[in-house]
Amino acid sequence: MAHGHTEGIRETRPGVWEVRASSGHRSDGTRRTVSRTVHGTEADAVAMRARLLYELDSSRAFGDNATLADLWPSFLARCDAKGLTNATVADYEKQWRLRIGPEFGDAPVSSIRYGRVQSWVYTLAPGVSRHAVRTLKRLLNHAVDMGALDANPLVGRRMDYPIDRRPVEARYQWGAGEVMECMRRLRGERVEPLWLALVGGGLRVEEGLALDWSDVTFPGGAGGRLARVMVTKAWTEADGLKPPKNASSARVVPIGEPFAGRLVELRGDGPVYPLYRGAAARRWAALFREGGALHGMPPARLRDMRSVHETMMQEAGALDTVNARLHGRTNVQTGYTHYLRPSRALDDAALLLGESLTCADMHGDVG
Numbered sequence: 315m316a317h318g319h320t321e322g323i324r325e326t327r328p329g330v331w332e333v334r335a336s337s338g339h340r341s342d343g344t345r346r347t348v349s350r351t352v353h354g355t356e357a358d359a360v361a362m363r364a365r366l367l368y369e370l371d372s373s374r375a376f377g378d379n380a381t382l383a384d385l386w387p388s389f390l391a392r393c394d395a396k397g398l399t400n401a402t403v404a405d406y407e408k409q410w411r412l413r414i415g416p417e418f419g420d421a422p423v424s425s426i427r428y429g430r431v432q433s434w435v436y437t438l439a440p441g442v443s444r445h446a447v448r449t450l451k452r453l454l455n456h457a458v459d460m461g462a463l464d465a466n467p468l469v470g471r472r473m474d475y476p477i478d479r480r481p482v483e484a485r486y487q488w489g490a491g492e493v494m495e496c497m498r499r500l501r502g503e504r505v506e507p508l509w510l511a512l513v514g515g516g517l518r519v520e521e522g523l524a525l526d527w528s529d530v531t532f533p534g535g536a537g538g539r540l541a542r543v544m545v546t547k548a549w550t551e552a553d554g555l556k557p558p559k560n561a562s563s564a565r566v567v568p569i570g571e572p573f574a575g576r577l578v579e580l581r582g583d584g585p586v587y588p589l590y591r592g593a594a595a596r597r598w599a600a601l602f603r604e605g606g607a608l609h610g611m612p613p614a615r616l617r618d619m620r621s622v623h624e625t626m627m628q629e630a631g632a633l634d635t636v637n638a639r640l641h642g643r644t645n646v647q648t649g650y651t652h653y654l655r656p657s658r659a660l661d662d663a664a665l666l667l668g669e670s671l672t673c674a675d676m677h678g679d680v681g
Contacts, residue, residue, distance in 0.1 A: 323359045326351075331359035335366035346370060348461045365395060370460070380462040382426075382453060383419040386410060389456045401552035409449040413438065418450070423457045428467050432474060440478035447473055486612045488622045497572065499607045505598055507580045508587040509619065511543060514573030516623035516641045519616055520548040521563070523594060524555055525586040532578055541574040543567040545642070551592045563642035 324332045331352040338346045348366055352359045368391065393403050410419075417434050418426060431450065435443050450468070457463040488496075493513060500506045511522045511530075524547040531542045545565050548558050558564050569577065587594060598616040601608040614622070620641065627637050 320356070320360060320363075322363050323356070325356070325359075329353060329355075331356065331362075333359050333363045333366065335363050335370060337367060337370035346461050348459065380423050380457070381420055382423060382457070383415070385423065385453065385457055385460060385462060386415075386419075388460065389453055392456060399550075399553045399556060401550060404552060405445065406449050406452075409442075409446045410453075413442070413446045414450050414453070423454070423462045426454070426467060428471050431468060435473060436476055438476065440476045440480075443475045447475075485614075485618070487625060488612065488614050488618070490626060492612060492614075493622065493626070494572075495611065496608060497576070499611075500601075503601070503607055504589055505587065505594065505601070505616075507577060508594065509598075509616070510573045510577055510580075511569070511586060512616065512619035513623055514541075514569040514577075515543050515567040516620050516627070517543070517545065517567065518548065518559070518563075518620060518642075519595070520550050521545050521558060523587055523591040524549040526584060527582055527586060530577060530581065530586070532574070532581075539571050539574055541569040541577050543569060549591050558642070560642075562639075565639070565642050567640060 322334045322336075326332050331354075332349065333352055334347060334349045336347040348370065350362055350366065352362045368388075390403070390406075393406065431447070435447060438446055447468070451466065454463065454466045454468060458466050496509070496513075500509060508522050508525075511517055511525060512519065517525075525543065529544045529546070531544075533540055533542065543566070545558060545563065545567055547555055548563075549555050585591075589597070595616050600606055602611065602613050603609060624637055624641055627640065628634070632640075
């Protein structure tokens with residue numbers, strides 16, 4: 315049964331609270347009021363109301379004259395309260411400082427229209443336009459939540475982005491041959507166990523950098539043909555150790571031969587990658603230079619090993635749904651869009667066409 319406990323807080327059903335907070339006035343003289351629905355305890359609802367009051371009081375003005383600059387401090391406070399990563403907040407701040415603030419910072423929120431935003435987007439470089447629009451959309455959503463806007467003018471509208479005319483770099487995707495050659499060449503290199511986890515299990519680089527040997531188990535003992543990696547954390551330069559990317563990313567990853575056997579030989583204590591994590595990609599790239607262990611091999615980035623693993627798993631016959639789960643995703647489309655690059659399969663298809671044409675010519679199956 316609905317009942318009230320504290321001013322501005324009402325329990326609409328067990329564990330669900332309607333929270334309202336008011337502070338200041340609109341330009342028409344009415345009170346500025348915002349509301350939220352909270353799932354949890356009364357203490358959670360009280361904390362939410364305090365946060366709303368803080369957000370309302372943190373800006374100089376709300377209503378017809380509120381600007382994005384007025385709302386920016388409370389937007390950052392909200393990002394902090396949500397626990398967004400340092401990298402995400404840093405990107406928001408960069409977009410605000412370099413692009414959004416100079417263009418829209420002093421503009422009344424109510425004056426920002428789709429047409430003006432679209433015109434601004436055309437002035438941005440193709441590589442940054444989507445980041446800038448994504449940040450602006452979230453800032454305008456915040457304005458709606460704060461009662462400074464009735465609706466986000468960008469929601470439900472198609473944004474047209476400038477076309478990137480820069481040449482696209484075509485990368486050759488490693489296949490089984492390159493993987494086995496790399497495995498032979500990497501023996502004894504400090505990056506070897508990290509590489510084995512990435513190419514053998516399809517981990518993201520940040521997941522591999524966070525691994526300790528205690529996260530790697532060998533069900534069959536020293537003679538086993540399988541390793542299992544418990545993925546429960548990630549590491550980035552901006553945030554250090556943190557939870558994995560999303561709920562699906564927390565998983566147990568099986569690694570088979572020949573990678574598991576080599577991991578058994580290398581297993582030890584402490585971090586799987588024992589050097590400074592922030593330099594792992596540079597150390598890997600150095601291996602392709604003259605005198606490096608991988609010199610002469612087709613260049614590949616450390617982060618490409620996730621794509622290599624996913625492509626090899628598909629070529630080995632793994633179901634798309636299984637492949638997606640191994641890589642910590644809830645859908646199969648992401649793999650096809652960003653990770654599957656079957657260069658070797660494309661080579662085989664081209665050779666098959668040649669064989670088919672040759673066979674047709676030999677048998678006179680023409681015209």
